[in-house]
Amino acid sequence: xxxxxxxxxxxxxxxxxxxxxxxxxxxxxxxxxxxxxxxxxxxxxxxxxxxxxxxxxxxxxxxxxxxxxxxxxxxxxxxxxxxxxxxxxxxxxxxxxxxxxxxxxxxxxxxxxxxxxxxxxxxxxxxxxxxxxxxxxxxxxxxxxxxxxxxxxxxxxxxxxxxxxxxxxxxxxxxxxxxxxxxxxxxxxxxxxxxxxxxxxxxxxxxxxxxxxxxxxxxx
Numbered sequence: 001x002x003x004x005x006x007x008x009x010x011x012x013x014x015x016x017x018x019x020x021x022x023x024x025x026x027x028x029x030x031x032x033x034x035x036x037x038x039x040x041x042x043x044x045x046x047x048x049x050x051x052x053x054x055x056x057x058x059x060x061x062x063x064x065x066x067x068x069x070x071x072x073x074x075x076x077x078x079x080x081x082x083x084x085x086x087x088x089x090x091x092x093x094x095x096x097x098x099x100x101x102x103x104x105x106x107x108x109x110x111x112x113x114x115x116x117x118x119x120x121x122x123x124x125x126x127x128x129x130x131x132x133x134x135x136x137x138x139x140x141x142x143x144x145x146x147x148x149x150x151x152x153x154x155x156x157x158x159x160x161x162x163x164x165x166x167x168x169x170x171x172x173x174x175x176x177x178x179x180x181x182x183x184x185x186x187x188x189x190x191x192x193x194x195x196x197x198x199x200x201x202x203x204x205x206x207x208x209x210x211x212x213x214x215x216x217x218x219x220x
Contacts, residue, residue, distance in 0.1 A: 025116040026210040029126060033203060036107040042099035046092045053089040057082050057154070064161060072164060079158040086155050093151070097144055104137050122210045129202045136195040143188040150181045 060082045067075055110130060117123040157174055160166055207214050 025113050026122070026212055028113045029110045029210075030207070030212055030214075032106055032110045032113070036103040039103035039106055040099060043096055043103070046096035046099065050089055050092045050096070053085050053092070057085050057089075060085070072162075076162045079161045082158045083155055086151055086158070090148070090151055093144070093148065100137070100140055107133055119210075122206075125202070125206045125209050129199070129206050132195060132199045132202055136192065136199055139188065139192040139195050143185070143192050146181065146184040146188050150178065150185055153178045153181055 060078050064075055064078050064082075067078075110126070114123060114126045114130060117126060153174070157178060160171060160174060206212075
């Protein structure tokens with residue numbers, strides 16, 4: 001079975017400190033954008049825990065495939081451990097999505113404020129930024145969908161491994177189906193990361209063109 005790829009996002013990587021710009025539309029947009037970043041902290045926390053559970057399940061699978069067919073009791077035990085871990089991972093995915101949904105709700109508060117921008121060039125840059133972030137959220141929806149589908153297939157795999165008279169061709173067909181789904185996860189993940197990178201670059205460009213005085217401090 002191909003090793004699954006963890007949910008992975010490129011984080012914003014910097015802390016930004018606003019140096020007093022009053023309560024202009026530009027500053028309001030800044031506040032919403034950075035609050036959205038803050039709300040995604042929970043997103044990253046869940047990812048770290050999801051990766052740990054994935055590693056545990058991969059280790060269990062390696063142990064299973066090293067066992068002989070006469071060790072079905074041990075295979076059943078390990079398979080059940082894997083299913084328990086998968087259920088925990090599924091809950092983490094739900095929490096992860098909740099965190100991103102909250103960040104999305106905060107980010108979308110910029111939409112009405114963008115309409116208040118007077119400078120045409122600044123408004124154009126802000127609109128491009130907004131559209132990119134919306135595409136990023138859409139990409140996450142796709143990623144979340146295919147990842148959850150892969151979780152369902154993984155559970156089915158471990159349930160199959162507990163069948164005493166399991167046919168090799170049935171097992172192989174399911175593994176091949178799961179590997180196809182893993183590739184979908186990887187592709188969706190790549191798209192999400194690309195849009196995250198693009199958004200980060202556009203955000204810095206917006207701050208610059210809007211004359212928002214920020215100080216960048218690299219995260220350790």
